Amino acid sequence: xxxxxGKRGFHNHEILRPSYVEISRYxxxxxxxxxxxxxxxxxxxxxxxxxxxxxxxxxxxxxxSSKSSEANLFNTYKASLSFSSATHEIENLExxxxxxxxVVLHGYLGSRTDLSKNLYFVPLLSKDLSHSIQIVxxxxxxxGREHLAHKKLKSLHYNTPVVVRGLLKVREPAASKxxxxxxxxxxxxxxxxxxxxxxxxxxxxIITPETVFSxxxxxxxxxxxxxxxDALAFRSKTATICRDVxxxxxxxTEVETPVLFKSTPEGARExxxxxxxxxxxxALPQSPQQFKQILMASGISKYYQLAKCFRDEDRRADRQPxxxxxxxxxxxxxxxxxxxxxxxxxxxxxxxxLDIKLPSPFLRMTYHQAMSTFGSDKPDIRLGMRIHRIGHLxxxxxxxxxxxxxxxxxxxxxxxxxxNDSNPGTTREFVNGFLDSPEGSQxxxxxxxxxxxxxYNTKQPMQGLGPFxxxxxxxxxxxxxxxxxxxxxLQARKNEDFHGGSTMIGNLRLALHRAAVAQGLIPAPxxxxxxxxxxxxxxxxxxASEPGQGGAAGLASTHHPFTSPKSAEDVDLLLSDPSKVIxxxxxxxxxxxxxxxxxxxxxxxxxxxxxxxxxLKMTPERVQEFSHLLEALRAGCPPHAGIALGFDRLIAVMLxxxxxxxxxxxxxxxxxxxxxxxxxxxxxxxxxKTYHLRLREEx
Numbered sequence: 015x016x017x018x019x020g021k022r023g024f025h026n027h028e029i030l031r032p033s034y035v036e037i038s039r040y041x042x043x044x045x046x047x048x049x050x051x052x053x054x055x056x057x058x059x060x061x062x063x064x065x066x067x068x069x070x071x072x073x074x075x076x077x078x079s080s081k082s083s084e085a086n087l088f089n090t091y092k093a094s095l096s097f098s099s100a101t102h103e104i105e106n107l108e109x110x111x112x113x114x115x116x117v118v119l120h121g122y123l124g125s126r127t128d129l130s131k132n133l134y135f136v137p138l139l140s141k142d143l144s145h146s147i148q149i150v151x152x153x154x155x156x157x158g159r160e161h162l163a164h165k166k167l168k169s170l171h172y173n174t175p176v177v178v179r180g181l182l183k184v185r186e187p188a189a190s191k192x193x194x195x196x197x198x199x200x201x202x203x204x205x206x207x208x209x210x211x212x213x214x215x216x217x218x219x220i221i222t223p224e225t226v227f228s229x230x231x232x233x234x235x236x237x238x239x240x241x242x243x244d245a246l247a248f249r250s251k252t253a254t255i256c257r258d259v260x261x262x263x264x265x266x267t268e269v270e271t272p273v274l275f276k277s278t279p280e281g282a283r284e285x286x287x288x289x290x291x292x293x294x295x296x297a298l299p300q301s302p303q304q305f306k307q308i309l310m311a312s313g314i315s316k317y318y319q320l321a322k323c324f325r326d327e328d329r330r331a332d333r334q335p336x337x338x339x340x341x342x343x344x345x346x347x348x349x350x351x352x353x354x355x356x357x358x359x360x361x362x363x364x365x366x367x368l369d370i371k372l373p374s375p376f377l378r379m380t381y382h383q384a385m386s387t388f389g390s391d392k393p394d395i396r397l398g399m400r401i402h403r404i405g406h407l408x409x410x411x412x413x414x415x416x417x418x419x420x421x422x423x424x425x426x427x428x429x430x431x432x433x434n435d436s437n438p439g440t441t442r443e444f445v446n447g448f449l450d451s452p453e454g455s456q457x458x459x460x461x462x463x464x465x466x467x468x469x470y471n472t473k474q475p476m477q478g479l480g481p482f483x484x485x486x487x488x489x490x491x492x493x494x495x496x497x498x499x500x501x502x503x504l505q506a507r508k509n510e511d512f513h514g515g516s517t518m519i520g521n522l523r524l525a526l527h528r529a530a531v532a533q534g535l536i537p538a539p540x541x542x543x544x545x546x547x548x549x550x551x552x553x554x555x556x557x558a559s560e561p562g563q564g565g566a567a568g569l570a571s572t573h574h575p576f577t578s579p580k581s582a583e584d585v586d587l588l589l590s591d592p593s594k595v596i597x598x599x600x601x602x603x604x605x606x607x608x609x610x611x612x613x614x615x616x617x618x619x620x621x622x623x624x625x626x627x628x629x630l631k632m633t634p635e636r637v638q639e640f641s642h643l644l645e646a647l648r649a650g651c652p653p654h655a656g657i658a659l660g661f662d663r664l665i666a667v668m669l670x671x672x673x674x675x676x677x678x679x680x681x682x683x684x685x686x687x688x689x690x691x692x693x694x695x696x697x698x699x700x701x702x703k704t705y706h707l708r709l710r711e712e713x
Contacts, residue, residue, distance in 0.1 A: 093210070094210075094211070094212045094213065097177045097210055097212060098118045098177055098179065098210075099118065100118050100119055100120045100177075101116075101117050101118045101119075102117050102118075102119060102182075103140065103141070104119055104121055104138065104139070104140035104141075104145045104146065104147050104199065105140050105142075105144055105145040105197075107147055107182070107199050107202050108145075108199055108201070108202075109201075110184070110187075110201040110202075112182060112184075112201075112202055114181065114182060114183050114184070115181070115182055116179070116180070116181060116182070116207075117179070117180065117181075117182045117204060118177060118178070118179050119138060119147070119177070119178045119179075119180075119204065120141055120175075120176075120177055120178075121138045121139050121140050121141055121146075121175070121176065121178070122138070122139040122141075122143070122173055122174065122175055122176070123136055123137075123138060123139075123170055123171075123172050123173065123174045123176055124136055124137035124138065124139055124146060124172055124193065125137070125172045126167070126168075126172065131153065132152060132153035132154070132164075133150075133151070133152055133153070134150075134151040134164065134167060134168070135148055135149070135150060135151075136148075136149045136151070136167065137149070137193060137196075137198070138176070138178055138204070139196060142243070143195075143196060143237070143240070143243065144195075144196065144197060144240075145196065145197050145198070145199060146193055146196050146197070146198055146199065147198075147199040147202060147203065147204060148185070148188075148198075148199075148203040148204070149167075149178060149180065149203070149204050149206050150203055150204065150205050150206060151163065151164045151167050151206040152164060152205075152206075153165075161206070163206050163207060163208045163209050164206070166209055166211075167206065167209050170209070170211055171214070171215045171216075171217055172215065172221075173215040173219075173221060174211050174212075174213065174214060174215045175211070175212045175213050175215075176209050176210060176211050176212060177209070177210040177212065178204065178206065178208070178209050178210075179207045179208040179209075179210075180204040180205050180206045180207045180208070181204065181205040181207065182202055182203075182204055183202070183203060183204075183205060184201065184202060185200075185201065185202060185203040187200050187201055188200040194223050194240075195240035219234070221234070221237075221238060225238060228689070229683060229689035229690065230689045230690060231690070232679075232680060232689070232690040233690070236679070241676075242676070245665065245669055245671070245676060245677045246677075246679055248367065248665065248668070248669060248677075249661075249665045249677055251367065252363060252367055252664070252665060252668070253320060253661070255362060255363055255366055255367070256320070256340055256359065256363070257320075259358070259359050259362055260316075260318045260342065260359065263358070264316065264355055264358075265315075265316055266316040266317065266318045266342060267314055267316060267317055267318075268317075268318055268319050269309060269314060269317050269318075269319055270319055271299070271302040271305035271306065271309075271319065271321065272299070272305065273298060273299065273322060274287060274296040274298075275296060275297050275298065275299040275304075275305075276296060276297055276639070277295070277297040277639070278297075278304070278639045278640060279563045279575075279632070279636055279639065280300050280301075280303065280304075280563075280574050280575070281300070281563065281570065281571060281574050281575075282300045282325040282326070282327055283325065283326035283327055284297040284298065284300060284324070284325070284326060285297065285298040285324050285325075285326050285335070288705040288706070288707060289705065290704060290705060290706075292706040293706065298324035298336075299321075299323060299324065300323060300324065300325050301321070301323050301339060301341065301658055302319065302321045302323075302339075302341050303574060303576065304576075304640075304642070304643050306341065306342075306343040306656060307343065307576065307615055307643060307646065307647070307651070307654065308642070308643065308646040309343065310343055310345045310615075310617075310651055310652065310654040311646040311647060311649055311650070311651035311652075312646075314345075315344070315345045315346070316342070316343075316344050316345070317342060317343045318340070318341060318342035318343075319341055320338055320339070320340055320341075320661060321338065321339050321341045321658075322336060322337075322338060323336070323337055323338070323339050324336050325337075333674075334662065334674060334675075334678065334681060334682050335682055335686045336682070337660065337661075337662050337674070338660075338661040338662055339610075339658040339659065339660060339661060340610070340658065340659040340661050340664070341656070341657075341658045342355075342656055342657060342658075343654055343655070343656030344654060344655060344656060345652045345653070345654045346652050346653060346654070347653070347654060347655045348598070348614055348653070348655055349548075349598045349599075349600050349612070349613065349614045349655050351655065352600075352612055352655045352656060352657050353376075353546060353600060353657075354375075356602060356610075356612075356657055356659070357374065357375060357376055360372065360544065360602070360609075361374065363664075363668070364542065364668070367668060368668060370542060372542060372544055373544070376544045376545055376546055376602075377395075377543075377544070377545040377546070378545065378546045378548055379393075379545055379546070379547055379548070380547070380548055380549040381512070381547055381548070381549050381550045381551070382512060382549070384547050385512040385516075385517060385520070386401065386403070386512070387400050387401055388400065388401060388520060388523070389401050389425075389516055389517040389518075389519045389520015389521065389522075389523055390515065390516045390517075390520040390521075390523075390524070390606070391514075391515045391516070391547055391550075391601070391608075392515070392547065392601065392603045392606055392607065392608045393520075393545075393603065393606060394524070394539065394543070394605050394606030395543050395545065396539040396540075396541060396543050396605060397523070397524075397527050397539060397606075398430075399427050399428065399429055399523050399527070400427065400428075401425050401426070401427045401519055401520070401523070402425065402426050402427070402493050402494070403423060403424070403425050404424055404425065404426045404486065404489065404490070404493070404504075405422065405423055405424030405425075405506075407482075407485055407486040407489050408424055408482065408483075408486050409481075409482070409483045409486070411481075412466070412481050412482060412483075412486075412504075413506070415466065415481070416463045416464070416465070416466040416504055416505070416506050417462055417463030417506030418463060419462055419463065419506055419508060419509075421509050422462065422463070422506040422507060422508065422509060423506065423507050423508070423509050424504060424505070424506055425504075425505050425506075425507065425517075425519050426490065426493070426494070426502060426503065426504050426505075427494075427502075427503050427519060427523060428494040428495075428496055428500055428501070428502055428503075429500065429501040429502075429503060429523075429526050429527070429530075430497070430500050430501075430536075431444060431499060431500070431501060431530060431535055431536065432499075432535055432536055436497070436498065436499025436500070437499055438469045438470070438471040438473075438478075438498060438499045440499065440535075441469045441499045441500070441501050442469050444529075444530065444533070444535060445467055445469070445501055445526075448525075448526065448529050449465075449467070451529075453525055453529065454525070456521075457518065457521075457522050457525070460518055462506050462507055462508060462518065463505070463506040465503050465504065465505050465519075465522060466481075466503070466504035466505070467501065467502075467503060467504075468481070468482075468501070468502040468503075468504070469499065469500075469501060469502075470496040470497065470498060470499065470500045470501075470502060471498060471499075472498050477491075477496075479491075479502070490502065501526070503519065503522060503526075505517075505518055505519035505522065507519070511551075511593075513551065513554045513555055514554070524606070539605070542604060542605060542667075543604070543605060544602065544603070544604050545602075545603050545604075546600050546601070546602060546603070547600065547601045547603055548599070548600045549580065549596050549597075549599075550572050550573065550596070550597055550599040550601075551572055551593070551594075551595065551596065551597065552571070552572060552573075552577060552579060552584070552592070552595040552596060552597035552599070553569040553570065553571060553572060553592055553593060553595060553629070553630075554569065554570055554571075554572045555568060555569065555570075556568055556569055556570040557570070563575055563626070563630050563632055563636065565626075565630035565631040565632040565633075565636075566631040566632075566633075567592075567629060567630050567631040569592060569593065569629070569630060570630070571630070572597065572599065573597060573599045573611065573613050574613075575622075575625060575626060575630065576613075576615045576616055576622065576643075577597045577598065577599050577613040577614070577615065577616070578597065578598050578613065578614045578615055578616045578617075579595050579596070579597060579598070580596045580597060580598040580614075581596070584596050584597075588624070588625070588628075588629055592629045597613060598613055598614035598655070599611065599612075599613040600612055600613065600657075602657075602659070604667050605667060607663060607666075607667050608660070608663070609659055609660060609663060609664050609667065610657055610658050610659030610660055610664075611657065611658065612655065612656050612657025612658065613655065613656075613657075614653070614654075614655040615654055615655060615656070616647075617647060617651045617652060617653045617654055618647060618651075619644045619645075619647035619648040619651075622640075622643075622644060622647055623637065623644060626640070662674040662677060662678055665677040
């Protein structure tokens with residue numbers, strides 16, 4: 015025990031070594047003497063003098079220890095600043111004929127195996143955690159000298175980033191399996207000469223193949239989950255192909271547009287960015303829509319970018335408050351030109367990234383066809399289950415059983431639960447369980463009427479279709495060609511034009527299929543089926559849940575207010591019946607997921623003003639918010655069209671992931687929060703004051 019002395023004739027650098035007996039005799043003084051007494055020398059007894067020395071010694075030791083720790087930190091960090099470059103990448107050492115040579119490798123230490131205290135084996139993982147090579151460490155060299163590297167290796171924790179220098183040599187091919195997702199180099203190993211740690215990996219973080227990290231540790235999620243790392247690499251390669259095709263094959267110019275924009279009523283809720291100028295704020299762009307149209311008026315004939323976009327909307331599995339779009343626009347072009355360009359790009363992506371050849375051209379279907387046949391504006395056509403309208407043949411008693419509507423539209427579809435000649439009892443058990451589940455309750459509680467459920471059973475009178483009557487039952491059999499055990503679903507809806515993204519029977523179609531797949535009754539659909547949905551209504555009834563353009567007409571733009579009517583006849587309908595106007599709007603759908611949407615734009619300033627003022631009935635103040643765009647269109651802007659593909663969703667669909675969070679490095683949660691960095695954060699009073707803000711009391 016070394017203790018620093020106090021006063022009483024000892025110099026500052028002298029060492030006092032009292033006996034253990036003397037220390038224990040006065041130990042109680044150590045516990046009762048305050049630090050201030052030690053410093054001020056208030057105690058005068060012999061015991062207190064020693065106690066004071068012990069206290070001073072403890073304080074001095076802590077000071078020395080703190081300085082020693084600080085010095086160690088600085089020395090360790092300085093040592094990590096300079097390290098040798100790697101001579102090889104670990105993943106490139108797979109060749110069995112690699113010559114025996116000195117190598118320098120970078121990577122992460124794996125879990126060490128001690129064959130004895132004199133012989134260690136440890137895998138060195140490559141920088142991208144894809145491969146590993148065995149490091150062999152001996153306590154002594156051939157000449158009998160002690161290997162310092164062996165002792166150093168023992169002190170290092172697994173997952174430590176290191177530089178290893180050693181001798182690469184051939185080994186007998188290992189029969190051991192790969193380390194989970196890490197591929198072993200089985201024909202080479204490295205005899206350790208030196209190891210240099212570049213940082214420490216804390217012992218309180220335990221990583222095993224079974225470890226599951228929470229979103230708060232996203233960095234460890236990525237490090238632990240090869241699927242996440244592979245998805246990010248896949249995303250990067252896909253972006254490179256997009257840039258290559260658009261720039262080289264089609265002559266597009268990549269242009270970055272501002273992220274700090276202003277609030278305009280395009281249709282979605284915006285994020286506002288306050289400034290220090292009182293009452294002034296930016297808005298984050300919902301999309302680069304207005305800027306890319308201005309570029310068309312600026313002589314940029316073909317524009318694209320991978321753009322960050324922001325929308326303050328309800329969270330779903332395929333939505334994030336900030337997301338990436340592959341955004342493009344073409345001047346002197348129609349929607350047909352854009353669709354052909356995108357088809358070429360998408361076929362190239364599937365071919366190069368997935369080795370899958372997509373059809374050419376893609377199937378096309380109008381909005382009305384999609385809604386009437388599949389009950390969705392983004393149908394998964396792999397499922398089959400087409401919807402048919404049949405109400406005109408049904409007896410009045412059956413109509414009253416399924417709906418209380420005065421003049422409903424009745425639609426029917428067939429759902430096959432497995433192979434032909436299924437057991438009707440199995441089908442009945444499945445559908446009853448589904449309708450009694452929380453997911454089925456929304457269909458039972460439908461205000462337009464719950465679904466009519468019939469199981470086709472050849473052992474029952476009229477095959478179980480008695481409520482339809484003879485004529486309607488025959489038509490059902492002709493339309494649907496059911497087999498024993500098939501499910502026939504009848505659903506009512508209001509007798510009005512389609513609007514929105516789906517019908518109730520369309521939602522039920524997806525829900526039944528999803529439940530049957532989850533229970534293992536039918537296989538999950540495979541493959542990719544792209545299609546274009548075209549001819550959307552230009553305007554839809556406005557909704558309280560969506561801000562739209564805030565006009566007084568009771569209408570809102572289905573896509574956005576810049577979409578052009580499709581034909582000359584549609585332009586005329588702007589005067590007589592705007593609700594009947596078809597827009598030149600097109601969505602690209604893949605397996606029930608909307609990959610993106612685009613349209614031909616209104617390129618004439620006066621026509622754009624007319625739609626805003628006379629059709630949507632926007633206020634002069636709202637129209638004025640688009641003055642910059644109107645001015646650009648007024649300057650002889652050519653006809654133009656474009657599209658935006660949701661890049662996150664594109665990657666998720668290509669990889670078969672259910673959520674875009676699985677293909678984004680740092681996604682937001684369902685509440686719009688970044689769990690790693692803890693955003694959004696609360697604004698302090700100082701911040702509120704800086705930006706001239708004040709929080710209102712909740713009502």
